[in-house]
Amino acid sequence: MVNANRSMMSHDLVSELVIEQRADLLIITEPNKYLVARSGWVVDTNGDVAIMDVSGRIAWRLTSRSGGMLAVESDSTLAMCLSPNCDIHEFTRRLDIIQGVVNNARKKVIILGDFNSKAIAARSEYTNRRGEILTDMMGEISCHCVNDGTPTYEARDQS
Structure with missing residues (x-):
């Protein structure tokens, strides 16, 4: 999981790195909007979180998509990602949602995000x-x- 800060170069570099490292899933907060327009990316409704199944070795399914949040799951794991782009009230609401999901989960849960x-x-x-x-x-x-x-x-460095 990385925050690309909308940078095309950062987004491209981390994409290449996860392929080289043979990762299964790539999750980016603040992705570059042009790069996630390509096929294979699942993006939240605000364009602040993007997930791609990089390897195809695990069957990941989209379970939740909303503004600033995405969740995917496999047979054994639920991965949730939170965007940092919200005020304190929305941040609290999103964490309440995550807490409810975790409390009711019947599988491993991974919570990812740039929480600022x-x-x-x-x-x-x-x-x-x-x-x-x-x-x-x-x-x-x-x-x-x-x-x-x-x-x-x-x-x-600003000097």
Whole structure:
């Protein structure tokens, strides 16, 4: 899962990387709209999340598509992805939906997304409001963050 920030170059590069790495599924938040117009991509109704079955080895089925959210599933796994492009109220609503799905799931669930949140639980130096909401939900559904603390964004040098 990567945030391409609408960049055609980033989108293309990550697409090539997952093919080289023999990944099964590619999920991009803020995808390049021209590249996801190609066949094979499933895109949410806002154009903020895109998923492609890269390998064809696993039968993934679209289970949910809405503004800022997509979910696909196989026989054993449900993968949900959340876009960061929303205000705090919509963010909370989307996490409530995810929590409901997880609570009723009968298979493994993977929650992916660019949550635009800071949380000590995700190895940030501080916790912001989105981070508090996300951490609370993670605790309620016994979810574990796999972020290793590596920054996912670096500001460009403005000098």
